[in-house]
């Protein structure tokens with residue numbers, strides 16, 4: 001229905017989502033799972049609208065509006081349909097973080113209490129577990145099956161079973177939503193939690209990517225030191241804010257670790273600090 005703008009019209013206006021869900025519920029005895037579009041600013045209003053309309057569950061996310069690129073020779077964006085392009089639907093691995101956020105936002109909402117089916121970038125059992133931990137009661141897979149075939153679902157089932165056994169869970173139901181209360185708003189995070197980057201010279205290949213990234217993109221927290229006849233980057237702890245950028249750009253496993261430096265003092269949120277309690 002995208003050619004007629006139907007999906008967008010229903011998914012982006014909560015009143016329509018509610019109304020169409022009611023219509024479907026009126027005429028069907030089957031369970032109704034309303035699929036939510038991620039092309040909205042905030043996922044909770046359409047989710048609640050589906051619930052209000054009588055949906056038995058919601059599934060999310062659908063694909064994200066996108067233009068994959070432009071052929072710089074012809075200057076025609078992809079996909080080239082006789083010289084013209086239109087937006088496509090972004091999906092697969094890249095959308096997983098967006099999908100996880102939206103699933104967790106709904107799962108965290110106290111007034112939202114119908115089941116969630118998680119979709120978006122699920123390739124492995126681990127991805128499936130992540131969605132379930134953040135509140136999805138089951139998961140769906142599209143792109144990965146298109147890419148690798150249905151057989152990857154067998155691998156996911158095996159991996160999930162092994163994970164549940166290892167963790168001592170009797171049923172997959174035991175992990176649903178287990179990480180939901182670990183997500184909060186920024187203002188509730190502990191400002192006293194203090195980590196610093198540390199360079200482990202035995203694994204450092206002296207590529208200096210950490211230095212460049214920190215110098216130009218973060219907090220100028222690196223200096224160089226001579227050690228064993230070589231020049232190594234070293235963290236200036238007084239400057240390091242623990243942002244993790246150096247560890248992310250480091251290509252050598254184990255060369256940069258993030259190490260806890262606070263002394264376990266009472267957690268303090270931004271609100272508590274600014275309000276002086």
Ligand SMILES: Cc1cc2nc3c(=O)[nH]c(=O)nc-3n(C[C@H](O)[C@H](O)[C@H](O)COP(=O)(O)O)c2cc1C
Nearest residue numbers: 035061062063091092119120121122141142143144
């Ligand atoms: C080629 C293609 C066609 C799709 N068609 C539909 C569709 O007709 N209706 C729908 O609700 N979602 C459709 N989707 C969205 C998928 O069901 C899924 O929500 C989305 O791709 C994210 O999951 P994934 O990362 O596992 O692909 C389509 C996705 C792809 C890649």
